[in-house]
Amino acid sequence: MKKVKRDFKSDFSNLEKKFEEYKKLAKENLEGWQRAKADYENLKKRSAKEFEETVKAANEQLIVDLLPVVDNFNNALKHVPEDQKEGDWIKGILFIKRQMEDILTSQNVVPIESVGKKFDPKLHEAVGRAKGKSEKSKKEKIVEEIQRGYMLNGKVVRAAKVKVS
Structure with missing residues (x-):
């Protein structure tokens, strides 16, 4: 049987080079994953903030749309004849008006x-x-x-x- 001479120094050097290549590749992959994770976290935060702003804008628009209703209650109540101001119907209207004002107050x-x-x-x-x-x-x-x-x-x-x- 013939003995094969191996160059262990050369093999070791090649393995070291491969190891460094894979180490570099692993580092690049880790950094890429970390960037992707950070991007995802930023996207989640941005999406949550945009959703909050959308809800806030919709709430503001709803409130702006309700203000003429409150105005109409006030205007209608200014024109109630004196002899009807103590009537149950007017008391009901006043209650609804107060309810609307309480809702607006609760929404700041x-x-x-x-x-x-x-x-x-x-x-x-x-x-x-x-x-x-x-x-x-x-x-x-x-x-x-x-x-x-x-x-x-x-x-x-x-x-x-x-x-x-």
């Missing part, structure tokens, strides 16, 4: 106080001037509220329409 909707306050263009929309008042009044005070304004979570969702002095 706050009416903007206007009459007697200084005009603020961030909160108020001037729709006229009070009769007999100077055009050059430096401190424009609100003398009449035409339509109530509202804020939702500190953000104006409808400016108050007012008359100023």
Whole structure:
């Protein structure tokens, strides 16, 4: 039988090279997986935030759509004849109006106080001037509220329409 001479140094060197190649490949795969995992986590966070913002926007739109209903209750109640103000039907309407206002309050909707306050263009929309008042009044005070304004979570969702002095 013939003996085969092996070059163990060469074999070992080749194995070391292969080992380094596989080690490098494993590192690249691990880094790629870590990047993919981080991307996925960021996507989850971004998706959750977008969903939250969508719900918030839909909620805001629903509230804005309900504000004219509250206005209509207030306007209707202003025109109830004196002799009918204590009637059960009017009491029921007042209860429904209060219920609507309670729902808005529970959703952090706050009416903007206007009459007697200084005009603020961030909160108020001037729709006229009070009769007999100077055009050059430096401190424009609100003398009449035409339509109530509202804020939702500190953000104006409808400016108050007012008359100023």
